[in-house]
Amino acid sequence: MKFFADGGSGMVPPLTYNPAEYKNLVMELDKRGYQVMTHALRGDSAHMVLDTYEEVEKVNGPRDRRFRMEHAEIFPTEDLPRFAKLSVLVSTQPSFCCSDVGSNFDPQDRTPTDRWHSLAESGATLAFGSDWPCTWPPDPFVGMQQVVRRTVWHSAAASAMLGGVFDGGGQGGAVPTLSSYIPEERISIEQAVNAYTMGSAYARFSEDRLGSLEAGKEADLAVLSQDIFSVTSEDLAKTHVVMTMVGGKVVFRQK
Numbered sequence: 001m002k003f004f005a006d007g008g009s010g011m012v013p014p015l016t017y018n019p020a021e022y023k024n025l026v027m028e029l030d031k032r033g034y035q036v037m038t039h040a041l042r043g044d045s046a047h048m049v050l051d052t053y054e055e056v057e058k059v060n061g062p063r064d065r066r067f068r069m070e071h072a073e074i075f076p077t078e079d080l081p082r083f084a085k086l087s088v089l090v091s092t093q094p095s096f097c098c099s100d101v102g103s104n105f106d107p108q109d110r111t112p113t114d115r116w117h118s119l120a121e122s123g124a125t126l127a128f129g130s131d132w133p134c135t136w137p138p139d140p141f142v143g144m145q146q147v148v149r150r151t152v153w154h155s156a157a158a159s160a161m162l163g164g165v166f167d168g169g170g171q172g173g174a175v176p177t178l179s180s181y182i183p184e185e186r187i188s189i190e191q192a193v194n195a196y197t198m199g200s201a202y203a204r205f206s207e208d209r210l211g212s213l214e215a216g217k218e219a220d221l222a223v224l225s226q227d228i229f230s231v232t233s234e235d236l237a238k239t240h241v242v243m244t245m246v247g248g249k250v251v252f253r254q255k
Contacts, residue, residue, distance in 0.1 A: 084123035098181035099167030
């Protein structure tokens, strides 16, 4: 069950629920056994979500919930350890980063965003994706390059908007600069691949059959044009798929 704790339009998206409304809904759905995930783009939204997840765990008792926060690009610094403590999965999209203010809708707010390294170091589980159809291109290799470089992108279309909120890895005609956004929050290509594969499989309770190439799992795999573990970081986005298998059957082959 997915909630939207705030909107996605306008420069600073509005809150959708007051905390009591949201908590009551999540509490009841959790009692019925649903996995709950919540879209949160604002720091106060993220804080509300974490508070609710913590309260639900206390009231309804422990179980393997795998609560998720979708995007989680910005949150109060003091909330960073809570993701690991509460076992909240961070389901996020690297290609949304980065403008000069990261992925922040409010250019006046200088709270660091897209804190992949800090989250990983804290013990939180990262699950990466594209957020298709809300991003272009929906290319994991563009996202992987953004993870290991954190390049600042600028878009002519977004430059006239407050904060340039649509800047990001290759999106909407955005072009890269020579700058990087908080480079200490980079993570390795190995960590990025794990977040795109095992992290995402775990986030949907599918790690027993998806996410890695192991005997007994479904043969969902892609053959790539280059070894992403050995190419330079600036060449990661040039990677393309030459063959795809789903369930052991070839569904795409480059001509």
